Amino acid sequence: MENNLLYLKEETYFEPLFNHWYAWPYLIPPATAARHMVNTHRRIMLSFVKNYKLHIMAVKESVLTGAEFLNCSESQVDDIKRLVEELDEKCGELIELSDAIKELDDLVFEHTSGESIEYLYAKVPNPLKGYVEIFMDMEHRASYRLIEPLLYRSEFYKSSLQSLSFGVLSRVEERPFVLSTPRLPDSNHLQVRADFNAPVVDAIFSAREKPIPADKLADVFGGYAAAGGLSYRDLFTDEKSLYPYVPVDDGVRLQYTGHAGFVIESKNTRILVDPVIASRGMDNAEEVISYSELPPVIDYILLTHSHSDHVNIETLLQLRYKTRKVLVPKNNGGTLADPSLRLLLSQLNFNVQEVDDLEETQLADGRLVSVPFLGEHGDLNIRSKTAWFIELCGKKCFFGADSSNPDENLYRHLGKIFADIDVLAIGMECVGAPYTWIYGALHTKIVSKAIKNSRRLNGSDCAQALPMVKAFGAKEVYIYALGLEPWYKYFMGIEYDENSRQVVESNKFLEACRDIKVKAESLYGKKTIYLDA
Structure with a gap:
């Protein structure tokens, strides 16, 4: 042997x-x-x-x-x-649970009197009895929340x-x-x-x-x-990788790992944002930063939102053995469309911390701040989304992922708090899929074509992204999270050409940044950025 x-x-x-x-x-x-x-x-x-x-x-x-x-x-x-x-x-139990959710939706939808909902508990379908709280909002509309921790401890998990x-x-x-x-x-x-x-x-x-x-x-x-x-x-x-990890000796190093992924490192701190790491094959050997090049210990993984190209279970499980902590945004506390990332990742044996808007986490040589994230979720009330501000060794970076900017006033306020950012990374998926692409299976009633076409998973276009650059006083700007890399097609399901609006808007944005003397680039494959101390 x-x-x-x-x-x-x-x-x-x-x-x-x-x-x-x-x-x-x-x-x-x-x-x-x-x-x-x-x-x-x-x-x-x-x-x-x-x-x-x-x-x-x-x-x-x-x-x-x-x-x-x-x-x-x-x-x-x-x-x-x-x-x-x-x-x-x-x-069978999961099929019954799915049916019970539909029945419960119908129950609360039909309660329109605004009077007490206590009688509905007796009508909750058997699979959901004891797993939900029914309530009224301030306009007397009935709704419910799932008691998620209990469901994870039930026969349904x-x-x-x-x-x-x-x-x-x-x-x-x-x-x-x-x-x-x-x-x-x-x-x-x-x-x-x-x-x-x-x-x-x-x-x-x-x-x-x-x-x-x-x-x-x-x-x-x-x-x-x-x-x-x-x-x-x-x-x-029996051969070691030809692409070993190279440690950081001084300053701050950013490495784009593809799609929405970045590694941010100083001598003392190692952070990954939205990691989706590619396996290295013959077709992409020189274009990817693969697992062998990642730090031997990851202090923090930061996740922006629960879509599968940002919370990528495939990648996260491969990094679990060397990850100290994962930071995730809070959810709404039991709504069907917004399950808890903390509970989900805790179930997979990660050390998880949940953060609220503008909550700070102190580092040995800097800080992490969760930044409000608007849009890209089809107008659903989904709270589990955050952009990230990272300050290391005095260098400031903002990772906006698929954030859109329907209200410039938000970034006007944020720009007063996070000024003179060294690196701003923003997605330009300005024409996203209909929101039902991800959330359609959760609906218990038919969604009209007009609603599907109107409510899309859109990120920023040029008109929305440029005010962010100005508000933060960004010195360098990078477009990412577009799914341009062909080796991610299996989970992105996207192909672009030069006439795709995402590409047109990206090019328009790059030109607009150059017009205001800001260095700008659209990322693909891999990229290393050094910020001197």
């Missing part, structure tokens, strides 16, 4: 799965998971079984990238049919539905879009029947830095059922 040391390959990629589907933040909380399982997963799979030829044709059309077409072959129709049968047979999927980039042409296609254990993947907190998870990912003796590899994976054509050994190599 070989006794050499094995490192996780750079080209190995990981997908966390929930009931065979890619796990994103709304598949962890029980209530939202139930709604998506019934109203998205089951519906798409049944559509594929009934009309698989349409799906097969549709996924070949780039204009339909990100649409609800399942990306499987004709030979996999029976496999998908079995997944539907398995969902119906094994997930199903860690048994979690599993791990691994692949190797050189063996696949592309990764199917995560919101439309379940993951099957085919010849190019290894699926391990372990939940996200199983010891095997941290053991595998720490092997990028702390290799596993080859004769111990079977022990690491021992006891877990597995399926698929890859072996454990296929995921590992």
Whole structure:
């Protein structure tokens, strides 16, 4: 038996799965998971079984990238049919929970008298009894909140539905879009029947830095059922990465890691914002900062909002073993559309701290401040969103992610508090998807086409972003979080051309920044920025 040391390959990629589907933040909380399982997963799979030829044709059309077409072959129709049968047979409690949410919505919607709602408790559907509080707002409209911590401790939180999927980039042409296609254990993947907190998870990912003796590899994976054509050994190599971490000796270093991700470091502090880290393959070898180049210890991960390209479970689980603390924005306290990020990540064994607007966290050589975040959530009352102000060694950075600016007065006020910012990063996803793309499964009534088209997941355009630059007195500006990198297409579902409004507005914004003598750049792939002490 070989006794050499094995490192996780750079080209190995990981997908966390929930009931065979890619796990994103709304598949962890029980209530939202139930709604998506019934109203998205089951519906798409049944559509594929009934009309698989349409799906097969549709996924070949780039204009339909990100649409609800399942990306499987004709030979996999029976496999998908079995997944539907398995969902119906094994997930009955979650199906009942989804139905109960609809019944409860109808109950509170029909209460219009403005009189006491106490009688409604007796009518709450059985699966939700004891898990909700019903209340009235100041205009006498009835509503309810979910008692989320209790739901996580109920039979509705199903860690048994979690599993791990691994692949190797050189063996696949592309990764199917995560919101439309379940993951099957085919010849190019290894699926391990372990939940996200199983010891095997941290053991595998720490092997990028702390290799596993080859004769111990079977022990690491021992006891877990597995399926698929890859072996454990296929995921590992006996060669160290050619792209090691380089420490910071002086000043502040910013490294753009793709999409909305940044690493911000001083000699004493290491911070990641919205990490979505790519595996390194032949096609992107020199264009990405991958896991091997990240700090050996991460002091803070800062998350801006709960969309899957910012709270990326795939990446977070791979960083858990070396992350000291995660900072997340507060939520609304039990509304269906705004589940708690603190509860979600605590369930996954992260050390999580929740922060409110303008709350400060002190660092050895600076501070972190959560900054109000407007827009990009389809006008829903979602509080769990924040931009981040980071001050290290006297250098000031603002990471706005997908913040929009419908009211310039907010940034006029903020600019008085956070003046003379050295680096401002802002997203320009000014034409986002209809909000139902993410939240549609949570609705219990049909949403009109007019509402879908009007309420979109829009970030800033040039007219909204430029006042932010002026209000903060920014010295350097970077556009990011557009999903331009093709290796993120599997979860972004986006393709642009030069006429796309996002690209047109970005170019307009860059020119406007240059007109006012501010350095500006649109980021792609990787970028290192040094701010001298």
